Amino acid sequence: MANSCLQLSGFLLSSLGWLGIVIATSTNDWVIMCKYGATTCKKLDELQSKGPWEECVISTALYHCVSYTQILELPAYIQTTRALMIIGSILGLPAVVVLLMSMPCISLGNEVQSSKNKRAIMGGVLMTIVALCAMVPTIWFPIGANQEPGLMSFGFSLYTGWVGTIFCLLGGVMLMCSSDSSTSSSRTYQDNNHFYYSKQGGGNLPAASSNNHAKSAHV
Numbered sequence: 001m002a003n004s005c006l007q008l009s010g011f012l013l014s015s016l017g018w019l020g021i022v023i024a025t026s027t028n029d030w031v032i033m034c035k036y037g038a039t040t041c042k043k044l045d046e047l048q049s050k051g052p053w054e055e056c057v058i059s060t061a062l063y064h065c066v067s068y069t070q071i072l073e074l075p076a077y078i079q080t081t082r083a084l085m086i087i088g089s090i091l092g093l094p095a096v097v098v099l100l101m102s103m104p105c106i107s108l109g110n111e112v113q114s115s116k117n118k119r120a121i122m123g124g125v126l127m128t129i130v131a132l133c134a135m136v137p138t139i140w141f142p143i144g145a146n147q148e149p150g151l152m153s154f155g156f157s158l159y160t161g162w163v164g165t166i167f168c169l170l171g172g173v174m175l176m177c178s179s180d181s182s183t184s185s186s187r188t189y190q191d192n193n194h195f196y197y198s199k200q201g202g203g204n205l206p207a208a209s210s211n212n213h214a215k216s217a218h219v
Contacts, residue, residue, distance in 0.1 A: 004104040006178040007120055011099045014127040014171030018092035020164025021134045025085040028054045028065065029155035031145045041151065049155055050145055052081040052137075077144030081137035085161075088133035092168075095126035099175065117178075124175030131168035138162055 024030075028051025034041035041047065046059040056065040068074055100106065102119035138161040146152050 003178055006174055007103065010120075010124065010171040010174035010178060011103060012171070013167045013174065014099060014123070015096055017164040017167025017169075017171060018089075018096060018127070018130060020160045020167065021085070021092065021130065022089045022164075024134070024138070024157045024161030024164060025052075025089050027051060027157040027160075028056060029157040030161075031142055031158065032058075032153045032155050033145065033148070033150050034152075035150040051155075051157060052078055052085065052141070075144055077137075077140045081141050084133045084137050088130045091126060091133070092130045095123050095130060098126065099123035120175050120178055124172040124178075127168045127172035127175065131165050131172060134161055134165045134168070138165060 029049045030051040031049070033048045033050055034046075035048070046057065049056045049058055054065040054067050056063065068078070071079070098119050102116045102123060104116070138158060142152070142154060142158060
């Protein structure tokens with residue numbers, strides 16, 4: 001029962017974390033920047049949001065975004081963010097499918113529990129890789145953007161990426177620790193020994209009865 005609850009909790013955390021990573025990948029509010037001082041930014045009421053795909057101008061009467069067209073001229077932290085976030089988002093889909101098939105409430109034919117445990121461990125490893133793929137860009141991107149002049153604050157997309165990374169990492173670790181293969185193997189070993197002893201005892205009964213019959217005939 002405890003193993004099933006651990007697997008279910010790990011699956012829910014991993015799925016929510018993967019959705020957070022997908023949202024962070026597809027949005028551009030990673031950092032909020034202002035090229036002027038704090039007083040000037042408040043007077044102008046004009047900010048810039050920057051993400052891996054676009055750079056937007058935010059004001060009371062304007063919201064305009066410009067896509068990054070010169071891919072080869074982009075800084076290394078933006079190109080790395082794009083690559084790793086896309087890999088993490090794509091890799092999370094088969095991980096969720098594998099974890100869904102390893103849940104205790106889903107049965108694929110007459111499969112044994114050890115097969116589900118192996119799938120749960122595989123899904124946990126995939127989710128841990130997804131978390132590591134998202135961890136590097138969500139840390140490196142604000143560090144790289146902070147090198148530009150002006151003020152900077154964290155945006156909604158960056159917070160979403162951090163939460164998704166933590167959820168995927170926790171869910172992956174929980175799933176990798178949820179295997180009870182040692183318990184199932186010990187049960188199988190005990191069952192095999194029980195069968196062996198019963199078979200051996202059953203084989204001795206005819207020999208004992210034949211000996212008693214021989215003694216009675218001799219008397």
